[in-house]
Amino acid sequence: MADTKELINALSKKHGIERKSLLPILQGIVEKENYLSKDSMLEVAKVLDISAAEVYGTASFFSFLDTKERGQYVVRVCKSMTCDMKGKEEILSTIESVLKIKIGETSQDKKFSLLETNCLGLCEEGPAMIINDDYFVKLTPEKIREIFGRYLRNEI
Amino acid sequence: MANNITLTIDGHQVTVDHGTSILDAAKKINIKIPTLCHHEDLCVAGNCRICVVEQVGKQTLTASCATPADNGMIILTSSPKIRRARKDIMALLVSEHNTQCTTCYRSTNCELQILSAEYNVDNSIYMSVLKDGDCKIDKASWSVEKDNSKCIRCQRCVRTCAEIQHVNALAVTERGKDMKISTFMHLPMNEIVCTNCGQCITHCPTGALTERRYYDEIWAAIDDPKKHVIINTAPAVRVALGEMLGYPVGTRVTGKMVTALKQMGFNSVLDTDFTADLTIIEEGTELLGRLKDALVHKKQVSLPMITSCSPGWIKFIEHMYPEHLGHLSSCKSPQQMFGALAKTYYAEKMGIDPASIVSVAAMPCAAKKFEANRPEMRDSGFQDIDAGLTTRELGYMIKQSGLNFQDLENNSFDTIMGESTGAAVIFGATGGVMEAALRTAYFLITGRNVPFENLNIMPVRGLEGIKAASIKFEKCLPEYSFLEGVEAKVAIAHGLKNARVIMDQIVAGTSPYHFVEVMACPGGCIGGGGQPIPTTNEIRQKRIDATYAEDMGKPIRMSHENPEVAQIYAEYLKVPLGEKSHHLLHTKYRKRNRY
Numbered sequence: 137m138a139d140t141k142e143l144i145n146a147l148s149k150k151h152g153i154e155r156k157s158l159l160p161i162l163q164g165i166v167e168k169e170n171y172l173s174k175d176s177m178l179e180v181a182k183v184l185d186i187s188a189a190e191v192y193g194t195a196s197f198f199s200f201l202d203t204k205e206r207g208q209y210v211v212r213v214c215k216s217m218t219c220d221m222k223g224k225e226e227i228l229s230t231i232e233s234v235l236k237i238k239i240g241e242t243s244q245d246k247k248f249s250l251l252e253t254n255c256l257g258l259c260e261e262g263p264a265m266i267i268n269d270d271y272f273v274k275l276t277p278e279k280i281r282e283i284f285g286r287y288l289r290n291e292i
Numbered sequence: 293m294a295n296n297i298t299l300t301i302d303g304h305q306v307t308v309d310h311g312t313s314i315l316d317a318a319k320k321i322n323i324k325i326p327t328l329c330h331h332e333d334l335c336v337a338g339n340c341r342i343c344v345v346e347q348v349g350k351q352t353l354t355a356s357c358a359t360p361a362d363n364g365m366i367i368l369t370s371s372p373k374i375r376r377a378r379k380d381i382m383a384l385l386v387s388e389h390n391t392q393c394t395t396c397y398r399s400t401n402c403e404l405q406i407l408s409a410e411y412n413v414d415n416s417i418y419m420s421v422l423k424d425g426d427c428k429i430d431k432a433s434w435s436v437e438k439d440n441s442k443c444i445r446c447q448r449c450v451r452t453c454a455e456i457q458h459v460n461a462l463a464v465t466e467r468g469k470d471m472k473i474s475t476f477m478h479l480p481m482n483e484i485v486c487t488n489c490g491q492c493i494t495h496c497p498t499g500a501l502t503e504r505r506y507y508d509e510i511w512a513a514i515d516d517p518k519k520h521v522i523i524n525t526a527p528a529v530r531v532a533l534g535e536m537l538g539y540p541v542g543t544r545v546t547g548k549m550v551t552a553l554k555q556m557g558f559n560s561v562l563d564t565d566f567t568a569d570l571t572i573i574e575e576g577t578e579l580l581g582r583l584k585d586a587l588v589h590k591k592q593v594s595l596p597m598i599t600s601c602s603p604g605w606i607k608f609i610e611h612m613y614p615e616h617l618g619h620l621s622s623c624k625s626p627q628q629m630f631g632a633l634a635k636t637y638y639a640e641k642m643g644i645d646p647a648s649i650v651s652v653a654a655m656p657c658a659a660k661k662f663e664a665n666r667p668e669m670r671d672s673g674f675q676d677i678d679a680g681l682t683t684r685e686l687g688y689m690i691k692q693s694g695l696n697f698q699d700l701e702n703n704s705f706d707t708i709m710g711e712s713t714g715a716a717v718i719f720g721a722t723g724g725v726m727e728a729a730l731r732t733a734y735f736l737i738t739g740r741n742v743p744f745e746n747l748n749i750m751p752v753r754g755l756e757g758i759k760a761a762s763i764k765f766e767k768c769l770p771e772y773s774f775l776e777g778v779e780a781k782v783a784i785a786h787g788l789k790n791a792r793v794i795m796d797q798i799v800a801g802t803s804p805y806h807f808v809e810v811m812a813c814p815g816g817c818i819g820g821g822g823q824p825i826p827t828t829n830e831i832r833q834k835r836i837d838a839t840y841a842e843d844m845g846k847p848i849r850m851s852h853e854n855p856e857v858a859q860i861y862a863e864y865l866k867v868p869l870g871e872k873s874h875h876l877l878h879t880k881y882r883k884r885n886r887y
């Protein structure tokens with residue numbers, strides 16, 4: 137919590153404490169902590185002097201601002217139509233078996249979270265996914281095993 | 293007249309001020325356009341679209357609440373296209389709705405239900421999208437129940453809590469089909485920063501927000517021969533209850549209300565006004581003490597002193613200004629003074645075992661339900677007030693008992709603790725506590741009546757958000773010589789947005805006042821969160837007018853002249869702020885979380 141406080145302090149110095157600073161501050165927290173904890177949202181409310189409900193309203197509007205605990209690597213597999221038609225189901229089930237977690241879950245070691253996402257704008261090269269800010273396209277089960285193999289061996 | 297706008301609505305020309313919405317322009321010529329998200333107390337949201345009209349020459353439909361009238365506009369409010377559009381919008385709203393009107397508390401008083409009938413909505417056009425689990429009702433708060441399955445997401449509650457109360461307890465969360473009106477992390481209403489004021493309830497068009505209801509428990513107590521059930525009724529109830537029972541707004545029904553309550557089986561029907569008068573004595577003494585400490589003993593005291601009879605306001609300051617609770621009067625609200633005395637003084641005098649007393653309060657308020665359940669409020673050795681009812685619940689109880697209310701005779705309150713003055717009656721309106729306090733304080737200090745015609749202190753009355761006034765004490769009685777020539781500065785705020793202005797001045801050290809009255813609800817208790825729905829400024833004003841008429845009709849109009857108040861000091865309390873008072877009538881406040 138002390139770290140979170142410091143982080144939010146630094147972010148508010150950088151982005152200001154107006155209402156419009158809310159979004160960049162929330163993004164800054166997610167960048168460092170993967171998700172917005174209850175305490176971090178309360179701290180933001182305090183720093184900006186707005187209600188906690190307002191902070192949560194904004195946070196819950198954006199799917200990339202998670203309010204549930206997430207792992208170090210957040211995997212988001214595109215669930216939109218094109219990727220779906222290009223074999224997203226098989227990709228998902230491969231990831232589930234490699235990471236041993238289901239959609240919406242976080243691995244026990246807090247390393248991975250698996251989520252779905254709307255269209256990433258990579259339809260032509262689907263099926264597509266992102267892991268944190270890195271994107272991966274033209275996925276196949278082999279490619280999935282290879283990618284996650286690297287992550288699991290910390291070769292990234 | 294350059295600022296005027298002339299347009300044509302349904303063939304009639306109408307001229308309005310620049311900036312007037314099409315909706316209001318139509319209202320001016322008695323054309324009613326249906327609305328849902330619109331409320332005259334609140335800023336425009338324009339999200340429900342039920343108010344659409346056709347603007348000749350324009351392809352798309354126009355939301356009349358959100359569009360300013362313009363010169364030369366030709367508007368149709370009831371064309372085939374409009375009827376079809378509105379019917380479709382209604383059908384979509386209904387398809388997302390838990391249409392259980394038969395078991396809904398707002399049935400017959402619901403804007404959605406009324407429009408749905410008016411537009412003859414066919415519930416089979418669209419498939420219901422209500423999911424299992426959507427119908428879970430949040431009943432965790434003592435005051436407010438929240439049922440998302442009845443919510444049409446008009447956001448009137450969100451705007452109320454933000455604009456009128458400056459609390460922002462409710463927000464729009466999630467997005468698209470998952471969008472809902474909720475709290476911080478969907479916490480239950482009792483765990484969030486909420487004042488329980490109930491303004492969100494009275495501004496909600498549907499049954500999504502309601503007060504937590506206790507009247508079945510009260511029937512059970514009445515039905516139990518071993519219980520002695522008493523009720524105290526707040527001043528603002530008698531000027532609004534009539535609205536629940538077929539009377540026009542602003543009708544005073546005090547006498548019939550008393551008769552109804554007696555016939556329903558309450559063992560004693562008493563008046564919160566009695567403890568309102570008592571509040572004036574206790575609070576007035578407290579204020580004079582603080583002034584003396586400041587002026588004579590040069591002590592550091594918290595001034596201005598602020599009234600403490602509005603439990604919504606108390607919870608607000610506990611959350612928002614926890615470092616400044618010293619400004620509050622330590623007096624309990626009249627409801628809680630009544631409760632503490634009912635199970636001590638009343639029980640003793642009447643020879644009744646306090647354990648058998650069930651003490652009910654009929655209030656214009658949602659927050660008083662929470663207040664009754666505060667752990668601080670058990671000074672009689674029992675829970676001082678067992679249940680708080682709203683004016684709405686009381687209206688339903690009277691209907692339920694089959695009484696023909698309008699034909700009832702008038703009756704007066706029982707004794708003891710049923711005597712009141714005009715000063716207590718006006719507690720129900722913004723400025724009323726201040727006026728009552730000034731009437732008594734001025735008399736105690738100078739031995740003369742306040743220098744206003746008929747005791748009517750006009751500067752503290754009315755619907756302006758913050759009112760300020762001053763009164764100079766001259767030719768004081770010897771014991772109050774320290775006030776000679778002192779000009780007491782007072783202020784009155786209603787609606788928590790205005791309370792915040794007062795508090796921010798105090799925090800900044802710039803508050804010029806000695807005494808401040810705050811009521812959480814706009815208009816004071818007459819506009820409380822437990823009052824009949826709807827409440828608008830026009831309705832507030834009529835209830836206020838009725839309140840002052842009730843005051844004028846009272847033979848005694850100053851609290852210190854209430855004979856039962858004199859009696860309780862002589863026989864029981866001894867002196868204001870004495871040991872007994874301290875124990876039963878005063879309380880402490882607690883710091884609460886700010887966010």
Ligand code: SF4
Pocket residue numbers: 389390391392393394396397398399400402403404405442498499500
């Ligand atoms: S909110 Fe209105 S429409 Fe919905 S169930 Fe209740 S009365 Fe019926």
Ligand code: SF4
Pocket residue numbers: 442443444445446447448449450473495496497498500501
């Ligand atoms: S709870 Fe009531 S006021 Fe609030 S959005 Fe829902 S329907 Fe509207």
Ligand code: SF4
Pocket residue numbers: 436452453457459460461462485486487488489490491492493
């Ligand atoms: S009861 Fe009052 S403070 Fe609480 S959510 Fe409703 S309007 Fe806001």
Ligand code: FES
Pocket residue numbers: 214215216217218219220254255256257258259260262263264
């Ligand atoms: S559909 Fe998957 S990236 Fe667009």
Ligand code: FES
Pocket residue numbers: 326327328329330337338339340341342343344355356357358
């Ligand atoms: S009343 Fe106009 S959009 Fe809702």
